[in-house]
Amino acid sequence: MLTTNEIRSAFLEYFASKGHQIVQSSSLVPRNDPTLLFTNAGMVQFKNVFTGQETRPYSRATTAQKVVRAGGKHNDLDNVGYTARHHTFFEMMGNFSFGDYFKPEAIELAWTLVTKNFGLAKDKLLVTVFAEDEDAAGLWRKIAGLDDSRIIRIPTSDNFWRMGDTGPCGPCSEIFYDHGPDVPGGPPGSPDEDGDRFVEIWNLVFMQYFEDPPGVRTPLPRPSIDTGMGLERFAAIMQGKRDNYDTDTFVALTQASADITHQSVDGAFKASHRVVADHLRSAAFLIADGVLPSKDGRGYVLRRIMRRAMRHLHMMGTTDPVFHKLLPALIQQMGGAYPELVHGEALIRETMRGEEERFKAMLDRGLHLLEDEKSRLQSGAPLPGDIAFRLYDTFGFPLDLTQDALRGSGHDVDVKGFEDAMTVQRQRARAAWAGSGDSAVETVWFEARDKFGASEFLGYATEQADGEVQAIINDNAFVAEAPVGAEVAILLNQTPFYGESGGQAGDTGFLTASGVKVAIRDTQKKAGDLIVHYGTVTEGTLRTGAAVTATIDHDRRSAIRAHHSATHLLHEAMRRHLGAHVAQKGSLNGPERLRFDVSQPRPVTAEELLDIEAEVNRRIRENSAVITRSMTPEEAVNEGATALFGEKYGDEVRVVSMGAGDDTRGAWSMELCGGTHVARTGDIGQFRIVSESGVSAGVRRIEAVAGRAAESLTATNEQRLAQMAAMMKVGAAEAPERLATLLEERKLMERQISHLQRQLAAGTATAAGVETIGAIRLATRNVAETPARELKGLAETILKQGNADVVVLISTAEGKGSVVAAITPEWAEKADAVALVRAASAAMGGKGGGGRRDMAQAGGPDAGAADAAFDAVRATLKELA
Known part of the structure; x- marks a missing residue:
């Protein structure tokens, strides 16, 4: 008996031997189809290849594609666990031809694989074709030898595939397996077709037309093939089972559920074990592909799946969280084919555990309320x-x-x-809501929020994705379209663009479609969880409902990621080096730099800054993985995570962890943060602190650079050092010592110059003589470029010579007037130096001045009015004469 893993491998290897490229499964979050909540078919990742928008280096491909159908149009959630073939997660195997082979080879490949390689009996198989597709019917007769009784013509759209209202389309042909007359049910197309006797195992889509407008079809120049075989259904047939849950993979998972709950696999809780097994697969793969539980969008579907499984575990008597303990069983079964389960094990496990802990805290109370309310209901x-x-x-x-x-x-x-x-x-x-800004604008966004719901952010996992234009706003009003040159705000249903929040700058980039291009200059968050793109239409006309490809500026996002992640490390390093009082008071993480404001009562010393910078770079060099988990704010803080200033946290938060932890904490740095971050700390590159300054009382600001910006700063500083060294005619290593010598020499020269200036000024002041005003001997002198700081000492020197009772000196250095008045102790009781300098200052266009009665200093902006200032001094002294 072939195992499910062996069947998958055999399928892929068969088509590889026929010239097909084995292509890895794409993410469950579709990047190229905004109409899909999850990847729901194998052809999703090839959609743009089929439409001609993308080319690949191969024309034949085969895949085993992860598929989730648990939301939107394709929603099998309610039936899971209670039927034989419904799943939220399953694998779709398929082969694809992009304009290479068509119907004859597709039918021959399928028939050969099913009957010869897998050995299914031909008399157990029948096929359907679209009623108008005589080509397919003839090929089944010729290649498979089927007579008309086993070729069923279906006239409905069930056997005609469309990508959408317009686009590639074509007839289908399905292969069915007959379990035998002892199983209830009729063949496809009959009134009893919903029974279990006839099971569809493979659908071949013959993509041969292009429909545009609806109802008008033209043949495609290069017809293509898209097929899909459900692995779980086919494994059941290959293993002689009629129920998918009896296949080896599900048997292992349901047995793991039975072991952990101590409830029989086939007992009263048979359906519950199946729910747990199916939902374990969905939850693990969704988390591995970047989806985390939330209140909206994909995260809400994930939460529904997880909590449904957890309720069934609770029904089976579990009291502690156990859902995450089933993960090893899943990895053992599927980790070989899907290594993302292995790589993401820690994140998957912690997300499951945290969600179950939160759910169990509310489950008992909720179920008690439900039972209480149910008891009051009348029958039915x-x-x-x-x-x-x-x-x-x-x-x-x-x-x-x-x-x-x-x-x-x-x-x-x-x-x-x-x-x-x-x-x-x-x-x-x-x-x-108490908002700010233009109320008309805010009203527009709340209307959009009510109409469309929250924006789906894909930017944690990708930098490019397709989205549907839900709304265009121009001049605070909704518009249906926007022509070239229009300045618009755009709302998409899903986007990789990050809306500015939490200190992280919004993304820039482009929205493109056929003949249309919009340059996005900024992205903001509005009405709580709407992501709004602001830009200019540079090509074509943008219309609501259009599908566009949203591409962010990769280099800019990478630089922002580096700065944001470095901020986390900086925050923790400051707390550890300066103390637990350090708390974030604001931040800015942009492409060129980071700015980080923290509570800190004193300036951070140069030595402390060097230690902090070294600590951050040490953590960067460790190159540890950056782990993101989802939990409640209370749980996060209890685990040691740091909540950031100014953030408004909802019921769910992302906790970003970096570096190895200790006995009290799971990681070196743990913060509540909704921003985007590097995958490993080594991706940050260098980190350099640029400056430290005060912002307000008790708040200090660190400005720093990381990544390429840090490399640029280092290169610039090295260039400047080299230039300085060349000017001093020494090597770069000797430059600091040489500069220190030059500065010391300069200080000595300045002292010598100052001494000579004082001697010269004192000599010239004495030589100028002394004038007498009444009984007061007054010495005045304009000492020109003598620095203002030298005036007091110079005035005292002249006064000590004993030739004057009052000395008034004016300096005109740097184009400004500075005046000093000095008076002997005997005359200071009669004359006031403060009054003298204020009179002089007023004459030079200034006001004020201060000092003592025997020594005062003032100034004024008009150095050319020095003579008038001396006259004002004389006039003041004459009043005392």
Whole structure:
């Protein structure tokens, strides 16, 4: 008996031997189709190849593609665990031809693989074709030898595939396996086709037309092939089973569930074990592909899946979180084929554990409320919508979880009442919002939020993705289209662009489509969780509903990531070197630099800055993985994470961890942060502190650079050092010592010059003589370029010569007037030096001045009025004469 892993390998190897390129499964989060919540078919990653927008180095491909169908149009969640073939996660094997081979070879390849390589009996197989596709019917007769009784013509759209209302399309042909007459059910197309006897195992799509407009088809110049075979269904047939959950992979997972819950696999909780096994696969693969539990979008679907599994574990008697303990069993089964499970094991495990801890904290209370309310219901009456909403809003019960809990009780949920309660809450939240800025603009975004819901941010995992234009805003109003040159704000349903928040600058880049280009200059968050792109239409006309490719500026994002991650390391290094009082008071993480404001009562010394910088670079060189987990703010803080100043945290937060932890903490740096970060600390590169300064009382600011900006700063500083060394005619290593010598020599020369100036000034002042005003002997002198700081000492020197009672000196250095008055102790009782310098200052266009009665100093902006200043001094003294 072939195992599921062996079947997968055999399928891929068969097509590789036929010239097909084995292509790895793409992410469950589609990057090239904004209409999809999750990757739901094998052809999704090849969509642009089929439409001609993208070329690959191969024309034939084969894949085993991860698929999730648990939200939107493709939603199998409610049936999982209760039927034989419904799953939220499954694998779609397929082969693809991009204009290479067509129907004859596709049918021959499929028939040969199924009947010869896998050995299925031909009489157990039948096929369907589109009723108008006589080519396919003829090929099945010729290649497979099937008679018309086993070639069923289906006239409906079930056997005609379309990519959308317009675009590539074509007829389908399906291969069915017949389990035999002892199993209820009829062949496809019959009234009993929903039975279990005939199981579809493979669908071949013959992509041969292009439909545009709807109903008008033209043949494609290069017809293509897209096929899909559900691995779980095929494994059941190959292993002689009628139920997918009886195959080897699911047997191992359900047994792991039974072992951990101590409940029999086939007992009363058979369906619960199946729910757990299926949802374990979905949750693990979604987390591995970057989805984390949240209240909106993909994260909300993940949360629904996880909490549904966790409720079934709770029903089976578990009291502690155990969902994450099943992960090793899954990795053992599927880790070889999907190494992302191995690489992401720590993140997957911690996300599961944290979600179950949160859910269990609310589960008992929620179920108690549900049971209490159910006991009050009349037979068959639905649970009121407001009660279901309370379970959702207060206890975290998704609507479908409440519906699942009521399964078998004869009660359903008043869904309309639930939706009405949800609407009331949104209106209440909007009314309570206290915003700032242009109210008209904010009103527009709240209208958009009510209409479209939260934006889906894909930027943690990718820098390019397709999105649908949901709204275009111009001059604070919604518009249907925007021509070239229009300045617009754009809302997409999903985007890799980061909206400015948490200190991280918003992304820039481009939105493109056929003939359309929009240059995005900034991205902001509005109405809480809308991501708004601001830009200019540079080509074509942008229209609402259009599919665009959103591409961020990679180099700019990389620089921002480096600065943001470096800020985390800087914060922790400051706390460890300066003390736990250090707390973030604000930050800016842009492409050129980072700015970080912290509570710190004194300046950070140069030695401390060197130690902090060295610590950050040491952590960078460790090149540890940067781990992101999702949890409640309370759990994060309890684990030692640092909450950042000014952030508004919701029910869920991302905790970013860097470096090895210790006994009290799981990582060296742990912070609550919704920004984007490097994958490993080594990706930051260099880190350099540029400056430290004061911002306000008790707040200091660090400016620093990381990555290429740090490299540029280092190169610039080295260039400047080389230039300085060349000017001093020494090597760079000797430059500091030589500069210190020159500075010391300069200080000595300045002292010598000052001494000579004082001697010269004193001599010239004495030589100028002394004038007498009444009984007062006055010595005045304009000492020209003598520095103002020398005036007091010079005045005292002249006064000590005993030839004057009052000395007034004026310096005109640097174009400004500075005046000093000195008076002997005998005359200081009658004359006031302060009055003299204020009179002189006023004459030079200044005011004020200060000092003592025997020594004072003032100044004025007009150095050319020195003579007038002396006259003002004389006039003041004459009043005493």
